[in-house]
C-alpha cells in the first residue's frame with residue numbers, strides 16, 4: 001500500500017527550506033483534499049486561511065512559540081472553526097444539498113430540524129470542543145495529501161489562539177484559530193528527518209474484542 005510508505009516518509013518538519021515553494025498546482029490539489037474531508041453532518045463549520053504574506057507571518061511567529069516553521073515554510077494553513085452554530089449555517093448546508101441533489105428544500109426539513117435540535121442540546125463548552133474537533137479531520141487530510149505529493153508539513157498547536165484571532169481579525173468573522181499546519185520542503189539540515197519514528201506497538205494501540 002503506497003499510503004503506508006508515504007506515511008512513513010512524512011514527519012513533523014522542524015526546519016523548512018525557505019527557498020522552496022509549493023506550486024499552485026499542488027496547492028489546488030491540497031485544497032481539494034481539505035475540501036473532501038469528512039465533517040459531522042457534512043456541515044464543514046470552519047474556514048481555512050492560507051497565509052502567504054511575509055509580514056503577517058513575521059507577526060505570527062512570536063506568538064507561535066517562536067517556531068521557525070511559521071516564517072520559513074512555503075505556506076501556513078490556519079484552520080479556524082466557527083465559534084458557534086447559528087441556524088443559518090445549517091440552512092446554508094440544506095440549500096446547497098437541495099441544489100446539488102436537485103431536491104426541494106422542504107424535503108430536507110426533517111433533517112434540518114434534527115440537526116438544529118441535536119446541536120441545541122450541547123452545552124457551550126461541548127459545542128466549542130465539537131467545533132474545534134472538526135478542523136482536525138481537515139488537518140489530517142491535508143497531512144496525508146502532502147505525504148502523497150512529497151510535500152513536507154508540520155501540524156502545530158504551539159501557538160496562542162487569542163493572538164492569532166487578533167492578528168488575523170478572526171473575531172469579527174466569528175472564527176477561532178484552532179490548529180495550524182506549515183507546508184513546504186524540508187531543509188537538508190533538519191536532523192529530525194533522520195530520527196526513527198516513534199509509535200506504540202500495535203498490540204498496545206489496538207484491542208480486538
Ligand SMILES: Cc1cc2nc3c(=O)[nH]c(=O)nc-3n(C[C@H](O)[C@H](O)[C@H](O)COP(=O)(O)O)c2cc1C
Pocket residue numbers: 010011012013014067154155156157158159179197198
Ligand atoms: C495537533 C498537533 C499539534 C502539534 N504541534 C506541534 C508544534 O507546535 N510544533 C511542532 O514542531 N510539532 C508539533 N506537532 C508534531 C508532533 O509532535 C508529531 O506529529 C509527533 O511527535 C509524531 O511525529 P511525526 O509527525 O514526525 O511522525 C503537533 C502534532 C499535532 C498532531
